[in-house]
Amino acid sequence: MSTAFTARVDAALADRTLKIAIDRTTGTARSKRAAAVAAWPHFQQARALGRDIKAHVTANLAHYLAEFERNAIASGAQVHWARNAEEACEIVIGLCRQAGARSVTRAKSMLGEEIGLPHALAEAGIERVETDLAEHIVQLAGDTPSHIVWPALHKTREQVGELFRANHADPGALASVEAMVGSARRQLRAKFMAADVGISGANFLIADTGAICTVTNEGNAELTTTPPRVHIVTAGIEKLVPSLSHAMSLLRLLVRSATGAELTQYTTFHCGPKRAGDADGPQAFHIVLVDNGRSKMLTDGLAEMLSCLRCGACLNHCVVYRHIGGHAYGGTYPGPMGSVLTPVLDGLETSNDLPKACTLNGQCQEVCPVMIPLPTLLRGWRDRSWREGLEPATVRGAVWAWRLMVMRPGLYRLATRIAVPMMRLFARRGWIAAMPLAGGWTRHRDFPAPARQTFMDQIRQQRGQS
Numbered sequence: 001m002s003t004a005f006t007a008r009v010d011a012a013l014a015d016r017t018l019k020i021a022i023d024r025t026t027g028t029a030r031s032k033r034a035a036a037v038a039a040w041p042h043f044q045q046a047r048a049l050g051r052d053i054k055a056h057v058t059a060n061l062a063h064y065l066a067e068f069e070r071n072a073i074a075s076g077a078q079v080h081w082a083r084n085a086e087e088a089c090e091i092v093i094g095l096c097r098q099a100g101a102r103s104v105t106r107a108k109s110m111l112g113e114e115i116g117l118p119h120a121l122a123e124a125g126i127e128r129v130e131t132d133l134a135e136h137i138v139q140l141a142g143d144t145p146s147h148i149v150w151p152a153l154h155k156t157r158e159q160v161g162e163l164f165r166a167n168h169a170d171p172g173a174l175a176s177v178e179a180m181v182g183s184a185r186r187q188l189r190a191k192f193m194a195a196d197v198g199i200s201g202a203n204f205l206i207a208d209t210g211a212i213c214t215v216t217n218e219g220n221a222e223l224t225t226t227p228p229r230v231h232i233v234t235a236g237i238e239k240l241v242p243s244l245s246h247a248m249s250l251l252r253l254l255v256r257s258a259t260g261a262e263l264t265q266y267t268t269f270h271c272g273p274k275r276a277g278d279a280d281g282p283q284a285f286h287i288v289l290v291d292n293g294r295s296k297m298l299t300d301g302l303a304e305m306l307s308c309l310r311c312g313a314c315l316n317h318c319v320v321y322r323h324i325g326g327h328a329y330g331g332t333y334p335g336p337m338g339s340v341l342t343p344v345l346d347g348l349e350t351s352n353d354l355p356k357a358c359t360l361n362g363q364c365q366e367v368c369p370v371m372i373p374l375p376t377l378l379r380g381w382r383d384r385s386w387r388e389g390l391e392p393a394t395v396r397g398a399v400w401a402w403r404l405m406v407m408r409p410g411l412y413r414l415a416t417r418i419a420v421p422m423m424r425l426f427a428r429r430g431w432i433a434a435m436p437l438a439g440g441w442t443r444h445r446d447f448p449a450p451a452r453q454t455f456m457d458q459i460r461q462q463r464g465q466s
């Protein structure tokens with residue numbers, strides 16, 4: 001493991017407040033999702049349908065991209081293509097400058113984080129106002145999101161209260177969550193109305209109409225995209241669906257898996273700029289379609305990952321995420337889905353710790369609404385890391401020695417006869433709290449003491465053999 005990753009994990013494990021914050025939110029998310037799934041008799045059939053819709057789009061990506069572009073242009077939108085994060089930021093900043101923007105409002109978009117848009121806007125001297133409540137908290141704290149659905153999951157409500165008291169013009173008493181929401185609303189309202197440009201992501205790009213769909217629970221996406229003169233959408237090319245009915249099938253899966261609700265409070269379809277007779281809407285509507293490694297995933301054995309709906313269920317059910325939180329992963333996307341995506345975005349050389357920070361218990365795949373085989377994809381990265389020689393010499397040497405031993409039964413028996421009694425010297429009440437060469441394991445949890453006899457010895461004894 002790299003020292004940077006280990007240091008982040010150590011810091012996260014030592015932070016008791018972080019653990020409380022993670023347990024509160026992921027615990028609620030898991031129980032709400034479980035109730036929603038139990039109340040939906042056809043959930044497994046819906047999952048299979050969701051998987052098939054996304055697989056079909058991935059297999060016909062070029063066709064649906066062309067159809068989406070054609071229909072979006074026909075609706076009055078301007079479509080831009082970005083091969084990578086730099087191009088995407090350049091396009092967005094260029095559009096903001098063209099609009100003479102000094103202030104932009106932004107609705108939560110993990111793609112925006114992925115391409116580094118907050119940083120690019122700051123460099124361009126454009127004020128960025130995060131309008132999602134959790135993103136607002138993250139912005140006030142000078143943080144980055146730690147969860148793809150609840151970006152401020154790492155903050156307790158007590159910490160949020162302190163932040164609002166220090167930063168809001170009119171925080172009030174902040175005695176309840178409702179009072180905190182009221183404080184944020186008062187703080188953000190004027191910003192919504194004054195912004196020159198509104199930037200959003202997209203949950204779905206609907207090919208047969210050229211519309212984009214956003215889902216939120218706060219209505220902030222609507223206030224971000226409607227009052228400003230210009231609406232810019234940044235979306236990954238994998239967000240495509242053939243039609244509205246396909247979007248609705250996936251939406252039912254997405255919302256139940258994310259929050260346990262049947263539908264989000266706000267589900268909005270944006271189709272081109274304001275037309276004659278419309279009461280409101282932007283004068284210009286831009287859609288920036290971002291590749292940033294996605295095309296390469298098609299040919300790199302990662303096509304299934306393009307089905308991801310960004311629901312966050314795999315994070316909420318991941319035993320590793322629930323202990324270390326999102327920041328320890330070090331990338332834009334944490335948890336199991338992040339451990340698959342970060343090597344695509346940042347390179348395997350700098351992130352090959354992530355696929356290894358997994359117990360492979362399969363819970364993520366069990367809860368994924370589109371049945372992405374996350375453990376298989378993580379094993380694929382491990383395999384590639386080995387083949388590309390990225391494992392340290394100590395690991396390679398240990399695996400070589402292990403291979404040598406397990407291929408020679410006599411040597412294996414001899415080694416276990418020596419190792420087991422030695423390990424038992426360090427055992428207390430069935431557990432080993434510390435042992436030479438095992439510090440990486442025992443620093444944070446005990447190791448089970450080996451049985452007095454090997455499995456083979458026990459079998460022989462049962463059969464009455466010596």
Ligand code: SF4
Nearest residue numbers: 308309311312314368
């Ligand atoms: S991998 Fe599956 S469970 Fe995880 S965020 Fe994506 S869709 Fe949700």
